[in-house]
Amino acid sequence: MWHLTRKTVQTLVFISLIAAPALALYDVGAHTRALYGPPEYSLNTRRIRGGGAVPTFFVDEMEALIGQRPRSARPLSGYFAGSPWAMNVSGYLVIEPLNALGAIAAGGGGAGKILLAALPFLVLTALLGRVFCGWLCPVHFLLEMVDGLRALLARLGVPVRNFRLRRTIKYAALGLGAVATLGLGAQMFPLIYPPAVLGRQMFELIFFGAFGGGIFFLAGLALAEIFLSRRLWCRYLCPGGGLYSLLSPLRVLTIRRVESLCDNCGDCDAVCAFGLSPMTDATGIECTSCLECVRSCPTEALGLRLEFLRGGLEESTANDPPEDRKEAA
DSSP, X not given: OHHHHHHHHHHHHHHHHHHHHHHHHHHHHHHHHXXXXXXXXXXXXXXHHHTTXXXXXXXHHHHHHHOOOOTTSOOGGGTEEEETTEEEETTEEXXXXXXXXXXXXXXOSOHHHHHHHHHHXXXXXXXXXXXXXXXXXXXXXXXXXXXXXXXXXXXXXXXXXXXXXXXXXXHHHHHXXXXXXHHHTSOOGGGTOHHHHHHXXXXXXXXXXXXXXXXXXXXXXXXXXXXXXXXXXXXXXXXXHHHHHHXXXXXXXXXXXXXXXXXXXXXXXXXXXXXXXXXXXXXXXXXOOOOHHHHHOTTOOEEEEEOOOOOOHHHHHHTSOHHHHHHXX
16 A cells, blocks of 8 residues: 555656646746737747747647636646745745755745745654655656666676765765855755756756756766666765755654564565665664565564654664675775
């Protein structure tokens, strides 16, 4: 059940990356048609369309689906716009904690309103730790699909590595990003944070018919995932992952074993994309609550438990599997 629920949530989040710019595109097209008339009769509309705006068939299909809306109607993008990095849901702004940190560091003011907008993600993190990565990050959703290609190449004899670094590097990336944002007075995180990059790429694709330069960054992540290591960026380099890990000691629901049921088969360790060891309760602040280990356990020894984690940054490296610590040293 949990696996299906998680995949459904991930799929809906990814669909939202397409739906949000599509709704905005329809609003532009409907407004243009209302002002200037159909494109076949209006030079202005043809010029707007030629500049990369709205295909007529798209507006026609949307109006066939939802009906023609009066000019006074609220734009559809007023109900939902943005991406997980920053979204507007019926007038309520929701932003990621990393976005909130960058906005405050950039000196934009209104820290209270910014933290209020980040509250939903902060509550989820307090409950389940790094759950954004395992359930809501659209790039992680795509990387999970890449796992199958990596496994196929390995079976075909193509060399794929399992390269490891120190997990604390992502905290350095988080700190450097915050300092750069503070010094320059402008958000630096969206340039290197995969969910923000992917959101921009989907907007550019839908509005302008082509990806921007960020697609090369995302392609590089996918290639690293295939040939260098599973979740190389997520484990070791992602500033968002670093922030969520730092907030994770506050979590109240954790994955723990019933030792009397555990037969030490290691299936749970094998499926963990983050290289953790649920079999020995060594998950800590890196756990994304994806529950794949729970799903793989043949004896149902693993499950969510209500408790508070102790420790902090040290727990991240202390809970690395022995081979992880050895190769990172």
